[in-house]
Structure formats: structure tokens, C-alpha cells
Amino acid sequence: MATGKLEGAEVMTSGLTREFDARLGALLFLVATLLATGLASVDAAGHSGREIVALHAYGDGEVIVVDSRALYRVGAASRTIEPVAPPPSVSSISAVAANRFGRIYLAAPGSGVWVSRNGGKTWAARNDGLPRGAVTSLTTHAGQVDTVYAYVSGDGIYRSEDGRDTWLLMDGGPEGMTGPFIHSDMPGSMQTGWLFAATKNGISRSMDCFCLWRRARALDGEVFALTYDPRQPAHIYAATGKGVFRSQDGGERWESASAAESRIQALAFTTTGVLYAAAAGGAIYVSANQAKSWQRADGF
């Protein structure tokens, strides 16, 4: 079965490299190989059936792909896929975040938050001050190496910074917060950046001083995923039940981007300008042109 999938992937990519640039072709090869290395078999529609819990940009141009039990580090330039072993005591994963400085954070029911500073080779627990409630989402500060935020549903947003192991409750989060949130170093903050949070009706944003949550305009409906372009921090991408939307001004105005699939549940934008989207059912799509078009990594 694995051989059959790999052969299929090779056939797929040999056709694609005639049509797409080498970098995108490499990405598609990698995600297809990812399927062969560890995910479940595909259904007739080509879906793996494994739910992608999160996607996170990592390091320089890489991405962490997470399902409920495993993590993979995908590096386009180096054409590598590395399974990342979670901490030994972790059997399921509820949230992951990563940053361009090489930090990976993982939240697991029952064991809290873990951090790895070496690509997952070793993990250290980081729970002092976190409540027992489940951490449903994590995000890292765009510019500070060891600053990370955790959302505990029903409780609020916690911050741990500068490598300390302690967490501080910053506030309850915006009204209707559903979980996914990001930190962007978009200019104009009184502090060091902005937080954007998915809610049941659009996106809310706050300067990272947690001074005031305000609803970003004109984006309606529940938001399932969001990300931002690290090269242009005011460019925000959000996935709702109506598709993927793009803002170029920090959420004031939104335009519909092309729809990869009807239900996108994770987004990530790498430092090299590649946008990843994971659909319900496990399909992964990549875009090298700011969501103007998508290419599906076949087999997901």
C-alpha cells in the first residue's frame, strides 16, 4: 500500500513539475510522501481521514503538520519530512504552536504544555500557573523567541515569556472566542504587536497589551482558522464556513480568496511566502500566490 501511494505520488509530481515552479513541486512531493510515511490510507476522494489539528509555520520556510496523535516537520527547501516524536507521556495532542526561532510548543490533555527547543528531540514541561482546564490553542509571539500564549476554554488567554516556566492570565479573551488565535507584529501597537482571535462571529483583535478587544470589521460567521503573512504582517487570512478571506489592512476590509475546499480548519503562512490550508478530512492545499489559487497535495 505504501509503495503504491509513493508511486502515485511520484507520478503526480512528475506531471506537476511541468506546470508549477520547482518549489511548489517540492512541497507537493513532500506532503505526498508524508502520506506514505504515516497517515491513514485514503478514501475514494483522496482524503486520509486523519484530521489535521494544526498547521504552524516553523523555522525558515518549514511547517509543522499536526494530527491528533502525531507531528511532522516538513521542510520544502531541504525536501525532508521528519516525524517529530511528542513527549513520551503524550498520547493525544490538543494544540501546537511553533515559531521561526525553532521553538515547538505542544499541549496535551492531562499533561499541559510542553516546549522543545531542538526540533522535538527533547521536551520540557511548562505548566506553572496554568489551570487544569484543557489548553485548546497555542500561539507564539511573532518576534520574541520564548513568548507563547495559551487559550484555556472558559478561562482565558495566558502568557509565558522570556523562557520562564510561569504563565500569567492576561484576560478572558474576546467575546465568543472559539480557540484559534495568532500573534502578528503588524505595526501600530502600543506594545509589541497584535493578537487576532477567531470567534463565533468574525475575528477580534487586540494590541498585545490586552488593552481592548475589538471586532475586526465586515467578516461574518464563525472563523475556523486564521493566519498572517509574516512578510506583510497586516495581511490576515481567515477561514469561515463561506470560504477563505484575505485582509490587507489588519482586518478592516476583507475580500474573498479562492476556495480550496468548503471547510478549511487550519492555515499557516511560512516565512518564504507559502500558504498552507488543511481541510476537514485531512486534505492539504498549498498556495504560492496569497490564496489566489491552490494546488492540492493529492492523497490528503
Next chain:
Amino acid sequence: MFVGLAASVALAQERLPSPERELVAEGHRLYQQHCAACHGAAGEGAPNWQRPNAQGELPPPPHGPEGHTWRHADAVLHLMISEGWRDPFNETSRLTMPAYKGVLTHEEIEAVIGYLKTIWTPAQRLYQAKESRKPSKEPSR
């Protein structure tokens, strides 16, 4: 509420060493002269400060426990008072928080900040002091 706040401020001031008490008193005087018209005599802020007004501008926020002044380091507060501020998503381009450089001296701005600290809770003062001790991270303008 204002009587209670005034009593609280007075109590906080009583606990300060004499030079600091004088600084806070001066800061209170300057606040009443330059800030109270917008931020309220007791730092209560403008009504509905959390929503843009008819001009599409965020109104002056409170400076007490219910606001967010306490969340900022001393250097950030000083910069805001000195250089002014506008929320980047205001519909107008003017500084809704005017710049006081040239109106207040450096020491006078410090005095105002010193007064504002007396209207926070002890936990908020502690948090703000920690923020102020961090390496300077200027606002991402």
C-alpha cells in the same frame, strides 16, 4: 464612587515617603489641569470608551483599574503622553491623545504617571512595575 476613589488615593499617598508624596500631589494637580477634561476628574474615562464615537474615534479610556493604563511600562506611558497617540483603526488621522512635549516637562510627565499609579490596585501596580523593568520595547509604530 469618586469619594471612595479620592479616599483610596489619599491612603495610597499617605504610605509614600515624603518626596514621592510631593511628586504624586504635583502629578494630581497636573492631571486635573491637563488630563481630567478628557479622562475624567477621577480617571473614569469617557462614556462608552470601548466603542468608536460618531467620528469613528476611540474615546479617552479610563486610567483606573477598569482601564488599561496599568498594562503599560513607564517608558510606554511617557512616550504616549509626550508624543501623543491615535488608535490606528480610528477613521480620522488626528492624534486623539494630544502630544504634551513642549507643554509638560519630562519631570511633569513623570509626576502625572506617578499619580496615575495611585489609582490602580496593588496587583496592577505590581504587574506594571514588572513591565517597566523589562528591557525597553518601544511600541511597534
